[in-house]
Amino acid sequence: MADAALRLTALAEEFLGEKLPVRIRAWDGSRSGPPGAPELVIRHRRALRRLLWKPGELGLARAWVAGDLDVEGDLYEALDLLASLIWEREKGTEGAGILDPVRDPKLRAFAKGLLRMAGPWTPPAPPAEEVRRRTGPLHTxxxxxxxxxxxxxxxxxxxxxxxxxxxxxxxxxxxxxxxxxxxxxxxxxxxxxxxxxxxxxxxxxxxxxxxxxxxxxxxxxxxxxxxxxxxxxxxxxxxxxxxxxxxxxxxxxxxxxxxxxxxxxxxxxxxxxxxxxxxxxxxxxxxxxxxxxxxxxxxxxxxxxxxxxxxxxxxxxxxxxxxxxxxxxxxxxxxxxxxxxxxxxxxxxxxxxxxxxxxxxxxxxxxxxxxxxxxxxxxxxxxxxxxxxxxxxxxxxxxxxxxxxxxxxxxxxxxxxxxxxxxxxxxxxxxxxxxx
CATH class of the missing domain: 3.40.50.150 (Vaccinia Virus protein VP39)
Known part of the structure; x- marks a missing residue:
């Protein structure tokens, strides 16, 4: 899969309905996106599995903390460019698993495309830095x-x-x-x-x-x-x-x-x-x-x-x-x-x-x-x-x-x-x- 970055870019742009403002560099060394823009580095296909198993911000966070996802270039610029594409679009998706029914056809197509590229279909363990939840009421x-x-x-x-x-x-x-x-x-x-x-x-x-x-x-x-x-x-x-x-x-x-x-x-x-x-x-x-x-x-x-x-x-x-x-x-x-x-x-x-x-x-x-x-x-x-x-x-x-x-x-x-x-x-x- 020597064209992973190009395929990911195409999937993302079809889902978003607009051009990606950042470059993508995939685990196979391929690159895609506007020259000179900050580069979103997907170091391992495991990052896709994290996003599929936990759509939205938490999946992205797990990929970042684990080192499966990184940014090269200006981090502030990259976060600014990605904010409207990720955090402002994810309302209503947090907590939904990829195996749950997906009502949005565009989201379903995007998920299926990621699934084909994600490798072995096993849920990656959360990074060790993630808090282990206590049960019971908050703020005891x-x-x-x-x-x-x-x-x-x-x-x-x-x-x-x-x-x-x-x-x-x-x-x-x-x-x-x-x-x-x-x-x-x-x-x-x-x-x-x-x-x-x-x-x-x-x-x-x-x-x-x-x-x-x-x-x-x-x-x-x-x-x-x-x-x-x-x-x-x-x-x-x-x-x-x-x-x-x-x-x-x-x-x-x-x-x-x-x-x-x-x-x-x-x-x-x-x-x-x-x-x-x-x-x-x-x-x-x-x-x-x-x-x-x-x-x-x-x-x-x-x-x-x-x-x-x-x-x-x-x-x-x-x-x-x-x-x-x-x-x-x-x-x-x-x-x-x-x-x-x-x-x-x-x-x-x-x-x-x-x-x-x-x-x-x-x-x-x-x-x-x-x-x-x-x-x-x-x-x-x-x-x-x-x-x-x-x-x-x-x-x-x-x-x-x-x-x-x-x-x-x-x-x-x-x-x-x-x-x-x-x-x-x-x-x-x-x-x-x-x-x-």
Whole structure:
């Protein structure tokens, strides 16, 4: 089969009704497609079997993670070109097997053509990096611990390569010409200023990661910080950093579920990139718990990725690739729903700031770090794990750039007696440049 690329191109174009915008290079060495375009490399016929057994995004993800599918050339350009042809066409097909009845004649013809080229008709095993599902309800404490471990306990050294010295795994706050470390410091300072932290304030950092927010708040603002995480590896790393900074008298890191924190009230709570793990069914519980942990007049800074609302919210589906390989059980909510639930719990939303473009810039820097240290990243984890992170971060950068998802900082207050917020009349003092 010395013409596999040409045959695949013809099949795809007949199904799509338009020319493929990328080149195809097949396992037999053949090439087809527009010269100079990014090249979709199908290294093994097994990639076709993965797609046939699991149509849609999950089949493609398995082929990518296993190394059966690759891109040569500009990954961002390739994902941009393929997005409208794959992810925007697959609604309604996810989860259907090739042996199920296919109502669309064009899809049936495409599947039959792939079947003739796919080789032995056996379902390939999923890559080892795919999460092994637990049964039972979502977002129990045990299931959440397992999900967090899957994502974060892949090695602190690996994350150091990707995130850089700041060890902050959420979007930075950019100025033109700044470094990633500068932008992450400015983001942490922005959060501290929005929370109005001052000497001696008690801060609860929910989902404290590797301790960067806790260290900044204690060192720069004199806060007394409790950080909670479900990741054992993160906690160990954070504690060492805190000891090295001489801040053990001001910062405590716990391996603890936020639902088990009982030592309020706190003057302020930061939740930076954690609420995406909570899930829609548990978000009111999350809001209630944080409200109860704040003193009257205390402030919450909720920094959270948001999806765009669906015309039919009942039809919303979690992204199959991210759920299987990146954030098991994670779920994005529209901004309006998040604000509504926080206010239903008793909070007053005082400020919302979108940092969408900032996250795209951050992700591109992380991808560049990963690519620059690729061989070391593979040795520290696995080829499949490194491929997961590269695809996830590059695709997410494009999603932020094209306004398919956003990220917002919501500043909310637990009102004091008589409804007092404790904020000054002109509350946006935090927009002033960080002092560094």
């Amino acid at each position: 404490k045990g299931r959440d611990r397992a999900a967090i471990s899957h994502h974060y306990d892949v090695g602190n050294d690996f994350y150091s390569l990707v995130l850089g010295p700041s060890m902050v795994y959420s979007c930075a706050y950019w100025e033109d010409g700044g470094t990633l470390e500068d932008a992450q410091r400015d983001k942490l300072d922005l959060v501290c200023r929005k929370l109005g932290l001052k000497e001696g304030d008690r801060l609860l950092d929910v989902g404290c990661g590797w301790g960067s927010m806790a260290i900044h708040a204690a060192r720069e603002y004199g806060a007394r910080v409790t950080g909670v995480t479900l990741s054992v590896e993160q906690a160990a790393f954070a504690r060492k950093r805190i000891a090295d900074e001489g801040l053990t008298d001001r910062v405590e890191i716990r391996v603890q579920d936020y639902r088990d924190v009982r030592d309020g009230p706190y003057d302020a709570i930061s939740s930076i990139g954690m609420a995406e793990h909570v899930g829609s069914d548990r978000f009111r519980e999350y809001a209630d718990d944080l409200y109860a942990l704040l003193k009257p007049g205390g402030r919450l800074l909720n920094h959270q990725i948001a999806r765009r609302p669906e015309p039919d919210e009942g039809a919303y589906q979690v992204d199959a690739f991210i759920d299987a390989y990146v954030f098991p059980d994670g779920e994005l909510a529209p901004l309006g729903r998040t604000v509504s639930i926080l206010e239903a719990a008793g909070f007053e939303a005082r400020d919302v700031e979108s940092l969408r473009e900032h996250y795209a810039l951050t992700l591109r820097r992380w991808v560049a770090n990963l690519e620059r240290h690729w061989d070391r990243a593979v040795r520290m984890t696995s080829p499949g794990r490194a491929r997961v992170w590269r695809l996830y971060m590059a695709a997410s950068a494009l999603a932020f750039e094209h306004n398919r998802i956003g990220v917002n900082q919501i500043l909310a207050v637990r009102p004091a007696a008589g409804g007092a917020s404790g904020l000054p009349l002109r509350a946006r003092a935090w927009t002033a440049p960080a002092t560094g």
